[in-house]
Amino acid sequence: MSTGPATLTERPSGMKQQLSDYLELTKPKIAVLLLVCVAIAGFYASGGQPDVVRLVNVIIGTALVAASSCVWNQCLEVHADRRMNRTSQRPIPSGRLSRYSSAMFGTLLGSIGVAYLLATVGWMPALIGVLTWVLYVCIYTPMKQWTPWNTTVGAIAGALPMLMGWLAVNPTLDIKAISLFAILFFWQFPHFMAIAWLYREDYEKGGMQMWSVVDRSGTKAGLQAVSGAMALLLVSVVPGLGYIAMPNITYMLLSLFGGTVMLIASLRFFTSRDEKTARQLLFASLFYLPIQLGLLVILPSGV
Ligand code: HEM
Numbered sequence: 321m322s323t324g325p326a327t328l329t330e331r332p333s334g335m336k337q338q339l340s341d342y343l344e345l346t347k348p349k350i351a352v353l354l355l356v357c358v359a360i361a362g363f364y365a366s367g368g369q370p371d372v373v374r375l376v377n378v379i380i381g382t383a384l385v386a387a388s389s390c391v392w393n394q395c396l397e398v399h400a401d402r403r404m405n406r407t408s409q410r411p412i413p414s415g416r417l418s419r420y421s422s423a424m425f426g427t428l429l430g431s432i433g434v435a436y437l438l439a440t441v442g443w444m445p446a447l448i449g450v451l452t453w454v455l456y457v458c459i460y461t462p463m464k465q466w467t468p469w470n471t472t473v474g475a476i477a478g479a480l481p482m483l484m485g486w487l488a489v490n491p492t493l494d495i496k497a498i499s500l501f502a503i504l505f506f507w508q509f510p511h512f513m514a515i516a517w518l519y520r521e522d523y524e525k526g527g528m529q530m531w532s533v534v535d536r537s538g539t540k541a542g543l544q545a546v547s548g549a550m551a552l553l554l555v556s557v558v559p560g561l562g563y564i565a566m567p568n569i570t571y572m573l574l575s576l577f578g579g580t581v582m583l584i585a586s587l588r589f590f591t592s593r594d595e596k597t598a599r600q601l602l603f604a605s606l607f608y609l610p611i612q613l614g615l616l617v618i619l620p621s622g623v
């Protein structure tokens with residue numbers, strides 16, 4: 321029985337755990353890579369001379385709105401998350417946080433984030449942020465329960481933040497902006513199909529309709545990964561096609577190399593469809609994206 325108010329040494333652990341749980345709700349690992357992509361989009365959109373204040377502000381605002389969407393996604397998916405090993409220990413299904421307090425937290429984050437974007441970088445990034453939030457939380461999340469085409473919708477949500485970074489510093493969406501969106505859009509297919517295969521039993525337990533669940537052979541998941549990687553290879557060279565000073569041959573050769581690595585990893589996954597090739601594809605995807613987009617920052621125009 322407690323002998324009185326918790327001592328200082330006990331209280332922080334309770335508070336510390338709660339803070340850690342609220343942070344976990346925001347899916348920080350996905351958010352960090354996403355925000356790196358947003359930052360590169362803004363840097364590239366401004367020809368390498370960004371308004372640093374606007375760039376920092378769009379990153380902060382996007383982080384808040386993205387975090388809000390991840391929190392609300394988990395509020396809505398708690399019953400499925402409770403049935404999956406991968407997600408059952410998350411703050412809400414485990415009971416460490418209530419759905420109500422989490423939903424309030426998510427709403428607060430989203431409201432502050434949209435207001436911050438409106439106040440600092442204008443209505444266009446804010447509008448795309450709201451649209452992305454709605455796409456991810458209100459459309460993609462329910463779709464996971466009834467069609468494998470949910471991944472295509474999720475990939476649109478995952479790629480739209482590139483346009484938030486772009487529009488924060490450049491009001492004109494040109495072929496370069498679309499190519500950045502396309503790079504992130506197509507990247508998500510090899511990225512996720514590897515995960516969908518690795519966790520296929522889990523997804524089935526959660527009632528999630530992924531390609532790896534509706535087609536147990538994995539052929540459809542493999543085809544999605546290969547198709548995404550092929551499209552990624554093609555669109556990844558676009559930023560170097562003479563839109564920057566002159567055809568950036570170095571950028572294009574490195575992009576073709578990186579895209580070929582992703583395509584080979586996807587083909588190996590498609591032909592073998594086993595744990596090893598799936599993990600290799602997942603890791604390849606997590607290394608490829610920051611390096612590929614990083615080329616737009618480190619290689620000056622026309623190199
Ligand atoms: C259709 C779109 C996407 C789906 C369905 C998806 C799904 C997932 C899932 C289920 C995981 C495993 C998380 C876990 O281990 O519990 C994961 C990991 C990850 N995703 Fe994605 N993802 C998508 C798009 C993105 C985007 C757009 C980014 C960032 C640009 C991203 C970055 C990451 C990172 C960095 C990890 C590794 C996190 C970790 O190690 O736990 N993903 N993704």
Ligand SMILES: CC(C)=CCC/C(C)=C/CC/C(C)=C/COP(=O)(O)OP(=O)(O)O
Pocket residue numbers: 350354382385386389390393449452453456460474475477478481
């Ligand atoms: C500005 C703004 C709103 C940005 C949102 C960007 C964002 C987080 C996109 C989602 C990418 C995605 C589908 C992740 C997987 O979610 P999941 O629910 O399938 O992952 P899980 O199964 O691990 O919960």
